[in-house]
Amino acid sequence: MTVRARLRVTRDRFRLDLDLTVAPGEVVALLGPNGAGKTTALRALAGLLPLTAGHIDLDGVPWDEPPGAFVPPERRPIGVVFQDYLLFNHLTALENVAFGPRARGTRRAAARAIARDWLDRVGLAEHAHAKPRALSGGQAQRVALARALATGPRLLLLDEPLAALDASTRLAVRAELGRHLAGFAGHALVVTHDPLDAMVLADRLVIVEGGRAVQEGPPAEVARRPRTDYVAALVGLNLYRGEARGTTVTVAGGGVLTVAEPASGAVHLAFAPSAVSVHREPPGGSPRNAWRVTVAGVEQHGHTTRLRLDGAPPVLADITAATLADLRVRPGDVVWVALKATEIRTYPA
Known part of the structure; x- marks a missing residue:
């Protein structure tokens, strides 16, 4: 059940023109400079930004296909981890993670049980009743990941998931995130401008410049055979x-x-x-x-x-x-x- 997308989005003077596939169990990284169109692609997949043309579908079921079909974000089987986490500051870690299942109709007790399980999986069981302001950056990132996974998404979208972390925290959280992605059976897309994050986390890289894919392939192949100055600079x-x-x-x-x-x-x-x-x-x-x-x-x-x-x-x-x-x-x-x-x-x- 592959995610297939022809992302055509026109905004002011910018045009995204990107073909993208993500297979089950695969982690794809969109890597590119600021303004390349990476976040626009993620927002389109999430349903936060409708396509101008093209299509998005999962196993032939359309999510967005102008001018007719459009599935709103809340009805898409997705989980999203934003760069700034966007946790609800008035809710505890447990309530943050339980929010997704509750929003999809799960009863309170069952949603909290799911949330406790996910907090345990990300090593934060003892912080279940802490609010976001009491958490470190790495802990907040793990709560955001648990919240995204608690709904059992078929497509996991991560927007610069490590960008807000300091260097000392980033190494440990990157390794932990890689472990969770390796065990994720759905489709995963990581948006990043950091080549190390992309190389460590992804099975396949899609390099985006100016709204278009300029190179794609396994990390080792991209590193050995860069095709643009940007990619060459990334891999040194x-x-x-x-x-x-x-x-x-x-x-x-x-x-x-x-x-x-x-x-x-x-x-x-x-x-x-x-x-x-x-x-x-x-x-x-x-x-x-x-x-x-x-x-x-x-x-x-x-x-x-x-x-x-x-x-x-x-x-x-x-x-x-x-x-x-x-x-x-x-x-x-x-x-x-x-x-x-x-x-x-x-x-x-």
């Missing part, structure tokens, strides 16, 4: 498009690179910044790509230093603190970079 790779003839690739925008595997036609080239070595003088030694660049920026990047280098082509290079001390480079300095052909991944554009 240099990415170029070029025209290949054998092992020589002419890079769009300037420059020529030698690759290890022969190819023909339009290709993407990707390699890690750590694969790039930086030199004050033209490098010698084994055959490799080498070109002259100008230092555009120097910044701390984790445990390394990242150099932004302008040239043909421009490139990011990650070097150690010791290498930086030896090079003594500053913005505006001219240096050389080298890259082995075997470090470059080539795939059709």
